[in-house]
Amino acid sequence: MKTAVIVFPGSNCDRDMAVALERVTGRAPAMVWHRETGLPDGIDFIALPGGFSYGDYLRSGAMAARSPILRSVADAAARGVPVLGVCNGFQVLTEAGLLPGALMRNAGLNFVCRTVPLTVENSQSLFTAGYNAGETIDIPVAHHDGNYFADAATLDRIEGEGRVAFRYADGVNGSARNIAGVLNDAGNVLGMMPHPERAIDAAHGGTDGLRLFEAALGVLA
Amino acid sequence: MKVQVYVTLKPGVLDPQGKAIHHALEGLGFGGVSDVRAGRFIELEVADGVSDADLDAMCAKLLANTVIENYRIERA
Numbered sequence: 001m002k003t004a005v006i007v008f009p010g011s012n013c014d015r016d017m018a019v020a021l022e023r024v025t026g027r028a029p030a031m032v033w034h035r036e037t038g039l040p041d042g043i044d045f046i047a048l049p050g051g052f053s054y055g056d057y058l059r060s061g062a063m064a065a066r067s068p069i070l071r072s073v074a075d076a077a078a079r080g081v082p083v084l085g086v087c088n089g090f091q092v093l094t095e096a097g098l099l100p101g102a103l104m105r106n107a108g109l110n111f112v113c114r115t116v117p118l119t120v121e122n123s124q125s126l127f128t129a130g131y132n133a134g135e136t137i138d139i140p141v142a143h144h145d146g147n148y149f150a151d152a153a154t155l156d157r158i159e160g161e162g163r164v165a166f167r168y169a170d171g172v173n174g175s176a177r178n179i180a181g182v183l184n185d186a187g188n189v190l191g192m193m194p195h196p197e198r199a200i201d202a203a204h205g206g207t208d209g210l211r212l213f214e215a216a217l218g219v220l221a
Numbered sequence: 222m223k224v225q226v227y228v229t230l231k232p233g234v235l236d237p238q239g240k241a242i243h244h245a246l247e248g249l250g251f252g253g254v255s256d257v258r259a260g261r262f263i264e265l266e267v268a269d270g271v272s273d274a275d276l277d278a279m280c281a282k283l284l285a286n287t288v289i290e291n292y293r294i295e296r297a
Contacts, residue, residue: 059286066283095286102288105237149234149289174235 001217003029003045006073006089008064013050013087013197020197021047024213034067045082045217046073048089050142050195060103060145061091070096082126082216083189087143090181090191099182099191100158101150106143107174113142115205117169118180118194122162125183127190130211136169137208139194146193148175148182158182165190223297224267224276228285229260260290 003021007014014031021029029047030040039046054063064070070092077083077098085093093099106112115138120131131137150158155176158164166181173193181192196209230236236258243257263284267276276294285292 058283062283062286094288100288102286104234104289107235107237109237109241147235147237174237 001025001027001045002040002043003027003047003217004032004039004043005029005047005049006032006034006069007049008034008051008053008067008088008092010053010055011049011051011088013195016195016197017047017049017086020200020209020213021045021217023200024210024217032069034064034069037068037072039069039072039076043076043081046076046084048073048083048085048092049197050087050089053088053092056145059091059095061088061093061095064088064092065095065097074098077184077189080186080188084127084212084216085189085191086195086197087141087146087193090193091145093189093191098189099184100154101148101176101179101182103145103193104147104149105145106147106172111142111144112146112173113140115140115199116172116194118166119169121164121167122183124162125165125187125190127183127212127216128165130215138199138206139196139209140198140205141172141194143173143193146173146175148173148179148193150176155179161185163187166192166194222267222269224265224271225295225297226263226265226276226280226284227260227293227295228263228280228290229292230258231289231291234289 091103120135123133163183167178196212199206199209238259239257280292
């Protein structure tokens, strides 16, 4: 299992993501700089980490979504390679058009940084197969622009197609229909604002994020 | 030549920053403001040969996120 973490100027959760991937696969991921025009051969899983790529200039994730490596990420996603975008990575995926909707400034205008309960909506995806539908899991959030927006028709469609992976159990940031994580239509791209890579070690307060990586990386016991 | 691009939130998209500005105006004692919407202004210096279609593509592909924003282009 070969994994890759895409690193942008301003990424700050890339090493946490690398630790999570190595914990689960036993192998350090390739750290791929945004200026690269291709991914290493044989990558089986791609992660876009949290942070503030390009200083959030223009809009969160907007510049990163137009960086050279994103073309390779989009190509890989189209081939079915699993792609996980967390926090800023989710913003990048929406800006790149790989996921529907947009992430706007939190409704309360505050940066929200705490562990929140999430409801698992879809336990059939490759990322969420380690959870039970309806289960509540505790995952940290840390974001300023996590207010998910899409028009009503898009929201109805993604809900109807089972593409809402996670919802906030309580209101966190004003997201439409409390959506915290969204899948693409093929189910191999997941964007989520909460940070599963920050919930893989009991010493850090919880391990509810670990099952996402175990499921997605095919090592679920 | 100068080109000015105005990026604004689509009607119906909640604008928490506009709301905060509105509250701040009220706090300063300015009454009579019923709503505030915040947007972005971008000024480009472009060659004369840049077409309207090029400018439109710049807005649609990068300067605005058309999921949530509208844009208006003015040649100065």
